[in-house]
Amino acid sequence: MSANEYRARLENVEKRILAACQRxxxxxxxxxxxxxxKKQSLEKIQEAIDCGVxxxxxxxxxxxxxxxxxxxxxxxxHLIGHLQRNKVKYVLNLFQMIHSVDSPRLLHEIEKRAGxxxxxxxxxxxxxEGAKFGLEPSQTAELIETANEMRHVEVHGLMTMPxxxxxxxxxxxxxxxxxKLRDQLEEETRTLLPELSMGMSHDFEVxxxxxxxxxxxxxxxxxxxxx
Ligand SMILES: *Cc1c(COP(=O)(O)O)cnc(C)c1O
Numbered sequence: 001m002s003a004n005e006y007r008a009r010l011e012n013v014e015k016r017i018l019a020a021c022q023r024x025x026x027x028x029x030x031x032x033x034x035x036x037x038k039k040q041s042l043e044k045i046q047e048a049i050d051c052g053v054x055x056x057x058x059x060x061x062x063x064x065x066x067x068x069x070x071x072x073x074x075x076x077x078h079l080i081g082h083l084q085r086n087k088v089k090y091v092l093n094l095f096q097m098i099h100s101v102d103s104p105r106l107l108h109e110i111e112k113r114a115g116x117x118x119x120x121x122x123x124x125x126x127x128x129e130g131a132k133f134g135l136e137p138s139q140t141a142e143l144i145e146t147a148n149e150m151r152h153v154e155v156h157g158l159m160t161m162p163x164x165x166x167x168x169x170x171x172x173x174x175x176x177x178x179x180k181l182r183d184q185l186e187e188e189t190r191t192l193l194p195e196l197s198m199g200m201s202h203d204f205e206v207x208x209x210x211x212x213x214x215x216x217x218x219x220x221x222x223x224x225x226x227x
Pocket of ligand 1: 036038080081201202216217218219
């Protein structure tokens with residue numbers, strides 16, 4: 001792949017994001033693109049940087065620790081994968097946001113170890129079907145209230161990862177449910193929760209129509225991942 005190839009993919013994705021925003025009557029600036037660089041080579045990431053991409057998502061701590069220090073400190077990196085408590089100490093200086101906080105114990109560990117403010121999203125299982133990770137919707141209000149008492153952790157919103165379906169219309173209901181949960185939580189906890197991280201390569205347009213503010217896109221930008 002060359003930077004030109006990356007640029008062509010990025011332009012195509014940009015068009016699709018814009019069209020989804022227009023269908024939903026949303027402002028293009030309200031949707032942010034997270035380029036998911038997991039399992040992509042340093043060269044491919046550099047091509048993305050050359051095209052102006054500045055925010056990247058990684059899902060594994062070990063891989064991120066090897067990669068992130070190789071790039072300019074001007075870039076932003078978000079952790080989107082499951083985080084074990086014993087790895088928290090490694091991620092606080094690497095990532096500017098954690099999308100995958102999925103337990104009270106993890107939240108407490110981040111608070112304990114963080115030296116600066118750490119923005120986080122709560123990962124919620126809104127689809128109910130055997131998702132490996134994610135809080136139950138009923139656990140979220142209490143966790144936000146706990147976080148509101150903390151010094152370093154700031155909950156900026158919610159993240160979800162519905163089960164894969166070839167037909168994106170099948171997951172629309174889950175995205176809509178995450179947005180409804182957010183609206184309820186804002187009222188119940190009197191906390192602003194502006195960010196909704198939802199939508200991947202195969203379903204991001206539906207997610208944008210349902211209110212996504214972060215779409216996490218890997219293969220539609222970079223092409224297939226190395227296994
Ligand atoms: C891999 C991954 C993505 C991106 O997946 P694509 O289908 O390649 O766009 C998004 N979110 C999470 C949590 C991931 O692990």
